[in-house]
Amino acid sequence: MKNNIVAHLFAGLVFLSALMPNTAFAQKSKIILPQRGLCAHRGAMDTHPENTLPALLQAAKLGAQMIEFDIQLTKDSVMVIMHDDSVERTTNGRGNVSDLTYKYLRSLDAGIKKSEKFKGTVIPTFQEVLAVMPDNVWLNCHLKGDEAVGKAAASMLEKSGRLHQAFLTCSEKASAAARKQVPGILICNGENSYRRNTAKYVAETIKMKAEFIQLLKPEAGQDRTPLIVSLKENKVKINYFYAETAQQLTDLFGMGVDFVLVNNVGELLAETEKLGIKTWKPIYKKQL
Template sequence: MKKRLGLVIGLSAAILIPSLQETKAEESPKHHHKIDIVAHRGASGYAPENTIAAFDLAVKMKADYIEIDVQRTKDGKLILIHDTTVDRTTDGTGKVGDLTYKEIRRLDAGSWMSEKYKGEKVPTFEEVLKRYKGKIGILIELKSPELYPGIEGEVAKLLKAYHLDKPRNEKVIVQSFNFDSMKEADQLLPRIPIGVLINKTADTTDAAIEQFSAYAEYYNPSYGLVTAELVTKAHEEGMKVQSWTARSRETVQFLLEMKVDGIITDYPDYVK
């Protein structure tokens, strides 16, 4: 840090050197490792997952990103829902890919959690891009893309339509457990950071991490796989690490100690 020395001209070196050292100790802030707070399916510990209510709450809680799950309806609409069926998070039944957008839009996606959220709808991907562009980062997971051939191109098309294919500060990320899908996404969206979701020990070897780094900027393991060595290796290969899913303060603290780059959590307020 540069300092003005004019005021101390004439002082002896014996006085000057300790003075500068004390000033540096007082003025130099401690380095703090920046952790991105990623609201998993929105602030889903408090509001129904993958709904506008959960995403709005994540914004209110000052999360850095919302994490969303993208799938496709029978008639080609991209919607946000985690499971490949609507059974768990709505009052309907059936596979997402077997139902039309209108059929899914009629479903109640909030009452399962609380009467407070009765009538909450399954949102579309486009709806979320419109609503949150520029307000919060968006971590886009392609959920079971093998069920929806061509979904990578459809996601890319919408991101380009909203000028989000060239995001600033990595505020849009695309990730999946399907590595072939992410290789394709990398080709379609060369300016978008790509993430690989990791839940198998076979994908934590040095060789595997090196292979992922050829096309991915994020290496995102389940917290049960995280070690300091794993994080270091990913960093050495030029990738950031966002770990999932932290549902307790103890897990959050562990991940902070492991020096990950982001914590994917149902409770954004747990990450300080």
């Protein structure tokens, strides 16, 4: 009898352990992600210090459909959110991120140069950003670096349960390392060696089976219609860097761009509403 009870308990535990991942997967499968809209470039950077938690949280609060931020490794291999190689433009510190320790970077003020009201804002880590982002917006994770940051970022996304919504905008070397670490991770081809050659950029993006591309401004007179058709046929989502006005948004969405990077997301969300693209309502883990 005792052995039967133990056997039943063990079978129950096995069933529950098998059910839990399926339940989590079922929850994720119910999450609806936006099909088109604005990408808040470095967060709400027109009103908040770029690439900081206040800027990224404000972009989510405003209803951005996608949020972009930059990731690079410190000297001691911590992933921090920073665009420039050096910290001088956006903080009160000096030096290149790759030459500085996380402890030093954390001591810097990343808000004071934007406004006195943001004094004391710190440089966030990738892990901290993922901990507070909504579950139903696209996260455009722009990597500054190659294999090391690709591998580390892929692992972090898998660990945080963000693979359904996050993608890495990165070089070919970084994407290869990321895919080796986490097969199936979403990639936006960000290979700078040929990005300005749009035809080659599109061809290589399709060839590598990337899920996203991030087009730059075209040369004068360039007709991208056939290239955009090709991207659509291959189910590649099209990001575009970048737009500043309502008319630019109208033109870009009209030609088939899916997400447009903007620095003034709060101002332009109202314009996307006029185009029939609804401002997004963020949903967080605790609401699922």
